[in-house]
Amino acid sequence: MSLLVTGSIGIDTVKTPYGVSENCLGGSSVYFSMAASFFSPVRFVGVIGSDCPFDLVKVFTGRDVDLTGLEIRKDSKTFRWVGSYSENMDDRATDYIELNVLAEEPPKVPEGFSDSKFVFLANTAPNLQLKLLNQIERPVFVAVDTMDFWIEGHPEELKKLIKKINCLIINEDEARLLAGEHNLIKAAEKILDIGTEVVIIKKGESGSILCSADERFILPAFPAAEVKDPTGAGDSFAGGLMGYLAQLGRVDFESLKQALAYGTVVASFTIADFSLAGLTSISKDDIDSRFKTLRRLTQF
Amino acid sequence: MSLLVTGSIGIDTVKTPYGVSENCLGGSSVYFSMAASFFSPVRFVGVIGSDCPFDLVKVFTGRDVDLTGLEIRKDSKTFRWVGSYSENMDDRATDYIELNVLAEEPPKVPEGFSDSKFVFLANTAPNLQLKLLNQIERPVFVAVDTMDFWIEGHPEELKKLIKKINCLIINEDEARLLAGEHNLIKAAEKILDIGTEVVIIKKGESGSILCSADERFILPAFPAAEVKDPTGAGDSFAGGLMGYLAQLGRVDFESLKQALAYGTVVASFTIADFSLAGLTSISKDDIDSRFKTLRRLTQF
Numbered sequence: 001m002s003l004l005v006t007g008s009i010g011i012d013t014v015k016t017p018y019g020v021s022e023n024c025l026g027g028s029s030v031y032f033s034m035a036a037s038f039f040s041p042v043r044f045v046g047v048i049g050s051d052c053p054f055d056l057v058k059v060f061t062g063r064d065v066d067l068t069g070l071e072i073r074k075d076s077k078t079f080r081w082v083g084s085y086s087e088n089m090d091d092r093a094t095d096y097i098e099l100n101v102l103a104e105e106p107p108k109v110p111e112g113f114s115d116s117k118f119v120f121l122a123n124t125a126p127n128l129q130l131k132l133l134n135q136i137e138r139p140v141f142v143a144v145d146t147m148d149f150w151i152e153g154h155p156e157e158l159k160k161l162i163k164k165i166n167c168l169i170i171n172e173d174e175a176r177l178l179a180g181e182h183n184l185i186k187a188a189e190k191i192l193d194i195g196t197e198v199v200i201i202k203k204g205e206s207g208s209i210l211c212s213a214d215e216r217f218i219l220p221a222f223p224a225a226e227v228k229d230p231t232g233a234g235d236s237f238a239g240g241l242m243g244y245l246a247q248l249g250r251v252d253f254e255s256l257k258q259a260l261a262y263g264t265v266v267a268s269f270t271i272a273d274f275s276l277a278g279l280t281s282i283s284k285d286d287i288d289s290r291f292k293t294l295r296r297l298t299q300f
Numbered sequence: 301m302s303l304l305v306t307g308s309i310g311i312d313t314v315k316t317p318y319g320v321s322e323n324c325l326g327g328s329s330v331y332f333s334m335a336a337s338f339f340s341p342v343r344f345v346g347v348i349g350s351d352c353p354f355d356l357v358k359v360f361t362g363r364d365v366d367l368t369g370l371e372i373r374k375d376s377k378t379f380r381w382v383g384s385y386s387e388n389m390d391d392r393a394t395d396y397i398e399l400n401v402l403a404e405e406p407p408k409v410p411e412g413f414s415d416s417k418f419v420f421l422a423n424t425a426p427n428l429q430l431k432l433l434n435q436i437e438r439p440v441f442v443a444v445d446t447m448d449f450w451i452e453g454h455p456e457e458l459k460k461l462i463k464k465i466n467c468l469i470i471n472e473d474e475a476r477l478l479a480g481e482h483n484l485i486k487a488a489e490k491i492l493d494i495g496t497e498v499v500i501i502k503k504g505e506s507g508s509i510l511c512s513a514d515e516r517f518i519l520p521a522f523p524a525a526e527v528k529d530p531t532g533a534g535d536s537f538a539g540g541l542m543g544y545l546a547q548l549g550r551v552d553f554e555s556l557k558q559a560l561a562y563g564t565v566v567a568s569f570t571i572a573d574f575s576l577a578g579l580t581s582i583s584k585d586d587i588d589s590r591f592k593t594l595r596r597l598t599q600f
Contacts, residue, residue, distance in 0.1 A: 088482045182388045185523045206506035207520060218597050220507060220518040223485045257600040297518050299599055300557040 001140065003246035004043040004113050005032045006069075006132045007122025007235070008079050008102055011052070014274065015084035015095075018228040024275035025054045026081065028122035028145070031232035034279045035239025035266045036120075037063040038287055040246040043116055045069030045132070047107040049076040049100060059276075068110045076101040089227050109135035118246040120238055121165075123147050126157040133164060141251045143167040143242055144196075145234065151178045163195035166251070169238050171202045184209060185216075198256065200241075202234060210260050217257045222268035222294055229274045233267045236279065240266030240287075265290045301440065303546035304343040304413050305332045306369075306432045307422025307535070308379050308402055311352070314574065315384035315395075318528040324575035325354045327379065328422035328445070331532035334579045335539025335566045336420075337363040338587055340546040343416055345369030345432070347407040349376035349400060359576075368410045376401040389527050409435035418546040420538055421465075423447050426457040433464060441551045443467040443542055445534065451478045463495035466551070469538050471502045484509060485516075498556065500541075502534060510560050517557045522568035522594055529574045533567045536579065540566030540587075565590045 007029030014021045029046045036042050041064035044056075048070070056067055082096035106128045117140040121129040129144060136142075142165040150158050151174060158178075162168060168191060172184060178194075179187035184201055188211035191199045201209045207220040241263030248255055265287055272278045307329030314321045329346045336342050341364035344356075348370070356367055382396035406428045417440040421429040429444060436442075442465040450458050451474060458478075462468060468491060472484060478494075479487035484501055488511035491499045501509045507520040541563030548555055565587055572578045 183525060183527070185525045203506065206503065209523070216523065216597055217600070218520040218523060219600070220520055223509070223516065223518060225483060225485045227483070254600075261600055295600070297516055300517070300519070300554075300561055300595070 001040075001117040001246050001249045002043060002115065003036060003040050003118040003120070003242060004045065004109070004116035004136065005029045005036070005120045005122065005239075005242075006045040006106070006109070006129075007032060007120070007124070009046045009048050009052070009056070010079040010081050011054075012080075012231065012275065013082040014229055014231050016089065016229050016274075017085070017087055019274070021229065021274040023053070025059060026231060026275060027079065028235040030056075030059070030276070031235035031270065031279075032120060032122060032239035032242075033060065033065050034063070034276055035236040035270070036243030036246070037065050038266070038284050039240070039243030039262070040064075040118075041066065042243070043069060043113045045107055045109055045113065047071040047073060047076075047101050047104075049078040050074045052078040069107060069113055071107040073101055073104070076104060083231065085230065089230055092230070106132060117141070118242055119143070120242050121145070122235060122238075123150075126150050126154055126161045130157070130161050130164070133161075141166045141245060143169055143238065145169050145238060146174065148174055148177055159194050162191075165196055167198040167200060168196045169200045169202065169234075169241075171204070171234065175199070175201045185211075200260065202237065208237075208260060208264065210256055212253060215253045217253070217260065219257075219260050219264055220298060222264055222290065223297065224268050224271060227271045228278075230271045231275070233271050236270040237263040237267040239263070261291060261294055262287070265294055301340075301417040301546050301549045302343060302415065303336060303340050303418040303420070303542055304345065304369075304409070304416035304436065305329045305336070305420045305422065305539075305542075306345040306406070306409070307332060307420070307424070309346045309348050309352070309356070310379045310381050311354075312380075312531065312575065313382040314529055314531050316389065316529050317385070317387055319574070321529065321574040323353070325359060326381065326531060326575060328535040330356075330359070330576070331535035331570065331579075332420060332422060332539035332542075333360065333365050334363070334576055335536040335570070336543030336546070337365050338566070338584050339540070339543030339562070340364075340418075341366065342543070343369060343413045345407055345409055345413065347371040347373060347376075347401050347404075349378040350374045352378040369407060369413055371407040373401055373404070376404060383531065385530065389530055392530070406432060417441070418542055419443070420542050421445070422535060422538075423450075426450055426454055426461045430457070430461050430464070433461075441466045441545060443469055443538065445469050445538060446474065448474055448477055459494050462491075465496055467498040467500060468496045469500045469502065469534075469541075471504070471534065475499070475501045485511075500560065502537065508537075508560060508564065510556055512553060515553045517553070517560065519557075519560050519564055520598060522564055522590065523597065524568050524571060527571045530571045531575070533571050536570040537563040537567040539563070561591060561594055562587070565594055
């Protein structure tokens with residue numbers, strides 16, 4: 001089934017203990033699309049300025065990513081982010097940020113994309129996410145990311161959005177903040193009470209939790225011996241997860257469990273190298289092989 | 301097969317956000333034995349002073365725990381520990397400690413216990429652990445716990461011990477300290493290089509990792525909605541694990557995986573209440589039932 005993503009396209013500069021990657025391609029929709037395209041065609045919606053040095057058509061060559069929804073604004077500048085990771089990659093600091101085009105009106109969802117069935121709304125203002133979602137006619141499964149800034153600053157708009165979606169994908173700190181509850185199981189229950197059918201809580205190197213009203217699933221992260229750049233891990237996770245679901249066309253709990261495992265595996269490739277290199281250097285076979293390894297590592 | 305434990309018996313005072321448990325029974329060998337006795341008979345080796353208000357015979361009534369190795373020293377005082385947990389149970393502080401009898405000569409392993417096949421040496425000075433181990437004739441599987449104090453202060457003695465054992469069970473901070481390596485997979489490999497056949501790294505609410513030279517296994521913690529007192533979780537984990545292995549009489553990797561799951565389940569009962577109440581209020585059926593739940597929660 002069709003899969004649409006809306007999110008950022010960024011010019012990133014990332015510093016990790018392994019080195020510096022200057023002015024490289026980043027952004028949530030870019031990582032998501034690269035990850036999801038291993039499983040399913042992707043409909044891409046995003047906006048850049050005329051200063052963007054990257055040709056996204058070239059970036060996605062050989063992958064089924066429809067860039068009809070890519071808008072290039074002549075008088076705008078592309079989103080820029082400079083971040084650095086601590087010695088152990090446990091903490092990330094934003095050293096510099098220029099919202100630029102992201103602070104303007106969001107891009108329009110092209111008419112031909114309005115029948116999309118699977119939708120991922122990457123992190124941005126909840127009212128913009130809602131605006132984007134309203135342009136989709138009859139989605140089957142809508143997943144949403146958010147962050148502390150919106151949870152703290154715009155909780156009512158966020159809750160309004162959460163009532164309209166199927167799945168919230170957030171990290172553990174965000175889940176605790178949103179629920180006002182430290183225990184993650186209780187936090188998940190409180191988030192389900194807001195209105196989403198499913199909540200997925202990402203715990204970084206400790207894996208992830210998937211909760212619905214009736215069922216739960218817990219999965220460790222893939223044990224990575226080498227982590228060079230964690231940037232994009234969350235969006236790659238969402239991309240692998242949503243790509244697999246769109247390919248399958250089902251969202252029952254068993255399918256969601258598999259999807260979580262695929263998201264976990266895809267993210268493990270992302271963090272092994274800078275920018276998109278971890279994803280562009282692998283094949284679907286590599287993903288399937290690591291999926292089997294993850295199963296072997298976790299089943300008893 | 302026979303299972304022997306050597307470790308502490310303590311008078312604990314524990315403060316958690318859920319309340320205070322004053323002068324309650326604690327200690328590694330007590331938690332371990334209570335946990336292991338669900339699976340296998342236990343041979344108990346430990347020492348208390350004449351001030352100890354607890355009758356261990358009564359404590360273990362109805363459980364197959366052989367107290368021949370319990371020594372009561374008339375002129376000594378029992379080990380005391382006062383600890384408190386932070387709001388989120390993430391941190392534990394030792395507020396007060398009296399080693400008392402633990403600073404004296406360790407208890408002797410009774411002659412009738414010297415043919416023990418499964419052995420757990422709870423945390424104490426590595427040279428004492430070695431002394432205790434040397435009293436066992438032909439053990440099949442020896443597991444050992446340690447802590448930062450010995451890793452930092454007595455690394456050579458600890459390494460000498462590690463070369464003689466089958467399994468080291470430590471938490472993630474200890475593993476990083478011992479290996480001088482932050483990444484836990486790499487840390488596990490370095491610890492295996494010291495000489496143990498298997499290393500188990502406990503990550504608290506993030507579960508545990510089991511590594512041998514050829515194989516790995518990763519298991520999340522049981523998702524506990526209620527944590528009242530984490531004291532004894534690690535020793536209960538080791539007790540469930542070793543109790544299951546002793547019952548089975550096998551230590552192949554598949555058996556170790558199952559044992560890790562049983563240890564995880566038993567520890568999840570321990571932390572649900574103060575002192576030993578979480579363990580004394582359950583039956584083997586409760587453990588088996590939660591084991592099945594853990595499997596359902598983690599298998600895909």
